[in-house]
Amino acid sequence: MSDIIQLLPDSVANQIAAGEVIQRPASVVKELVENALDAGASTIHVLVTDAGKTSIQVIDDGKGMSETDARLSFERHATSKIRKADDLFALTTMGFRGEALASIAAVAQIELKTRRPEDELGTQIYISDSKVDSQTPVAASPGTSFLVSNLFFNVPARRKFLKANSTELSNIITEFERIALVHPDVSFTLHSNDTELYNLPATILRQRILGLFGKKLNQQLLNVDVNTSLVQIHGYIAKPETARKKGAHQYFFVNGRFMKHPYFHRAVMDAYEKLIPTGEQISYFLYFDIDPSTIDVNIHPMKTEIKFENEQAIWQIVAAAVKESLGKFNAIPTIDFDTEDRPDIPMFSTDLPVTPPQTNYDTGFDPFKSAAGSGTSASSSSMGGSYSRPKATDEWESLYSGVEVAMGSKLNNPTFVDDEFEGFDSFETDGSIIGIEPQQETMVATFYGENQFQEKSGLHLQFKGRFILTSVKSGLMLIDQRRAHLRVLFDKYMAQITQREGIAQGVLFPDIFQVPAAKVPIFESIMGELNAVGFELTNLGGGSYAINGVPSELEGINSIDLLNQMLHSAIEKGSQIKEEIQEQIALSIAKASAINYGQTLTNEEMINLVDNLFACAAPNYTPDGKVVLATIKEEEIEKLFK
Ligand code: ADP
Ligand code: MG
Numbered sequence: 001m002s003d004i005i006q007l008l009p010d011s012v013a014n015q016i017a018a019g020e021v022i023q024r025p026a027s028v029v030k031e032l033v034e035n036a037l038d039a040g041a042s043t044i045h046v047l048v049t050d051a052g053k054t055s056i057q058v059i060d061d062g063k064g065m066s067e068t069d070a071r072l073s074f075e076r077h078a079t080s081k082i083r084k085a086d087d088l089f090a091l092t093t094m095g096f097r098g099e100a101l102a103s104i105a106a107v108a109q110i111e112l113k114t115r116r117p118e119d120e121l122g123t124q125i126y127i128s129d130s131k132v133d134s135q136t137p138v139a140a141s142p143g144t145s146f147l148v149s150n151l152f153f154n155v156p157a158r159r160k161f162l163k164a165n166s167t168e169l170s171n172i173i174t175e176f177e178r179i180a181l182v183h184p185d186v187s188f189t190l191h192s193n194d195t196e197l198y199n200l201p202a203t204i205l206r207q208r209i210l211g212l213f214g215k216k217l218n219q220q221l222l223n224v225d226v227n228t229s230l231v232q233i234h235g236y237i238a239k240p241e242t243a244r245k246k247g248a249h250q251y252f253f254v255n256g257r258f259m260k261h262p263y264f265h266r267a268v269m270d271a272y273e274k275l276i277p278t279g280e281q282i283s284y285f286l287y288f289d290i291d292p293s294t295i296d297v298n299i300h301p302m303k304t305e306i307k308f309e310n311e312q313a314i315w316q317i318v319a320a321a322v323k324e325s326l327g328k329f330n331a332i333p334t335i336d337f338d339t340e341d342r343p344d345i346p347m348f349s350t351d352l353p354v355t356p357p358q359t360n361y362d363t364g365f366d367p368f369k370s371a372a373g374s375g376t377s378a379s380s381s382s383m384g385g386s387y388s389r390p391k392a393t394d395e396w397e398s399l400y401s402g403v404e405v406a407m408g409s410k411l412n413n414p415t416f417v418d419d420e421f422e423g424f425d426s427f428e429t430d431g432s433i434i435g436i437e438p439q440q441e442t443m444v445a446t447f448y449g450e451n452q453f454q455e456k457s458g459l460h461l462q463f464k465g466r467f468i469l470t471s472v473k474s475g476l477m478l479i480d481q482r483r484a485h486l487r488v489l490f491d492k493y494m495a496q497i498t499q500r501e502g503i504a505q506g507v508l509f510p511d512i513f514q515v516p517a518a519k520v521p522i523f524e525s526i527m528g529e530l531n532a533v534g535f536e537l538t539n540l541g542g543g544s545y546a547i548n549g550v551p552s553e554l555e556g557i558n559s560i561d562l563l564n565q566m567l568h569s570a571i572e573k574g575s576q577i578k579e580e581i582q583e584q585i586a587l588s589i590a591k592a593s594a595i596n597y598g599q600t601l602t603n604e605e606m607i608n609l610v611d612n613l614f615a616c617a618a619p620n621y622t623p624d625g626k627v628v629l630a631t632i633k634e635e636e637i638e639k640l641f642k
Contacts, residue, residue: 014076014106014130015155021103024162025052025151026171028108031100032146033179036060037186038081039144042202046176047191051168053151053159061143064116070123071135073112076102106130107158109149117142129154166521173197173518177212178258181251181285184208190517196542197517209236209285213249214514217283222329224286226321231290231314233321237268238283239329243276246568249283255292259306267315271322286318460606465598468606475634481601483628484613485594490623491616493586497533504534504549513563515543519571526570533585535563551589562588587623 022028029046036044039062047057065073069080079098104110105127115122122140126133152159162168169192176198180188184205190198200211210218221236238248252261268284276282296307308314461469468479515523520543530537536549550559569584595601601609613619613628620628 010130014102018103018106021099022107022151024171025056025168026175028052028056028104028148028151029058029172030175030179031104032056032058032148033176035100036062036144037179037183039063041143041186043187045189045191046172048169048172049193051165051192052172053162053165053168054149056148056151057145059143059145061141064119064143065114065123066116066119067123067135067137070112070114070125071132074101074105074110074125074127074130074132102130104148107155108151108153111147111149112144113138113140113147114144115140115142166525169521170518177518178251180208180212181205182253182256182258182287197520205285206236213283213516216514220283222325224321224325226317226324228317230294230310231288231317233286233288233318235286236284237286237322237325240272240275240282240326243272243280243282245280246572247564248281249285250281251285252288253286254288254290254295254306258304260304261306263311263315264318267318268322271319271326275326284322288314458603458607460601460603460610462601462606465600468601468610470606470610472631474631475637476632477629478632479610479613479629480627481599481606481609482594482597483622483626484609484619486590486622487616487619487628488609488612489590489594490586493533493589494582497529497582497586504536505552506536506549507547510538510546510548511560512540513537513545513547513560515545515567517543519543519567522570523567526566529582529585530563530566532582533589535559562592583623590623 021031025048029048029052033044033046036058039060041060041062043061045057045059047055047059049055075098077098081098106129109128110126112125112127113122121137123135124138124140125135152162163171172192173190176188176190180186180198180200184207185202187202188198188200189196198212200208203211206218206221209221217238220238220242222239224237225234226232250265252259252264264286268286269281272282290308294309459470462481463469463478466481468481468484470477470479523545527537534549534551535547538546538548540546547559547563565588566585622628
């Protein structure tokens, strides 16, 4: 019987190994940029074509390579960064396995140009499918340029596996941002096809964060800086009032590398407990410096989750550090890590119970109380109701045209916010409605098309500023006033959007909407829908858009908040789903303009609202699936009096 084991040809072995390191264009960008940083570059340009599928170029002004090193750099386990096994554990450089270039060379075509500052001539190498095609001396600027073309050209299965350009580009941007956040002192540019997505000059950390995510953040960042014997943590956290459901920038770095750490994430979020509504997120940029021997050596270059030896103790330090910053911000005396009696946390023993560092943090502090009083728009948006009430009452009035609307002062009271109430379970048929003043009693018979509620009383009662009570054939109907109005407005806006007849209202002093570079392609893809409802946006370049016109219904509503929300739902749901975007827009505008709880309604207003509700195709539920109305059956009422 003949032997059946065969050695794989090198080229196949290389391709298999490459799969581990190089998964997508973003991995190439990461490896090349990290090499450039290791080479001491102070300026790094990244240029990608077709999200890196056609080409990826990284140009640096680092120390370059000699002719021999240039050739050797593509050999597997060729590295200038480790000499012996011990080095593995003390490693502070980026990549260290000497595998990245060999892997890229196995699955793409590479042109390398490099020159050391001290050499007169540089070296140019063409390599493809792990084979050197040519090596020649060349005139070149000091530093290194890698041009990687046609990634996975020789592994069709993997090339097919690549995602849409928008997804691959967004992965590249994510890697780029993570690296740029750790090296503010290095200047970076990122170009996609011919568009400049980022141009980041060398600067300090705070400016780098603003350069990446927008100047608006400047007002929002609080400094974090603690030193313990276990770990040093510095960076920034965002003020509680900036909390939102989506789109927060959350970054941990350890010893200069990005990491994911769900456990420490909880420590941060715990520190914000009671300061931000549940389910909302805040941005943070926290940098850990720690003895590398106390963390799990991140052998795998793709690995972003890192194990810490003293995880629980560090958890406490993270939470205390964040609380300290929040406390300082509120001018509440707290733990001070800089004084003599700072908690010097000793090496942690897992046998001992953990006692959190003591702080004088005021747990009773409620930013919403003070913030609401100051009347900032940020405060109202942090309360879950995303919009300030419209100045104009057009919608409400046009719905009840011809009817005098008594706009109660409660209308503008920010404590009346949508969806704070739960269902109808708590409704008690205990006779408490008797306290409500009955309106003039006129019985009207109204037809509601195919609707089941064909016969109702013209008498409507408003209960607790929320429910409209009316008698129908089968019993007593309760209608949630805000939800009913939401349904009515949503249907109206949907009709406008689908018929493309949204009317733009010119703006005298245009606001600027800033889109993070990474999100520009997605934002551009929903531009058509935004135009259709009446947004007029002018691209100013660099992700800035002037809001020259807003849908006429939106006058007085914070259009930047609204655009942000639209952008984030496009990111989540994918901009291809046009209908969902349209619905999202209609719902947002409806939510922003629907009447709130607490607003007193006259009988005629209630009649109008109910009539309009039953003219809708689906009056029973709001567009986002909440119950609009419920009926207490006559039999049930009768049972109560048995
Ligand atoms: P590693 O970074 O783990 O050493 P790589 O395969 O990424 O392995 O790179 C191999 C070697 O090529 C590096 O150790 C370094 O000496 C050299 N090298 C790669 N990129 C550059 C660059 N941009 N400038 C100078 N030298 C480089
Ligand atoms: Mg490397």
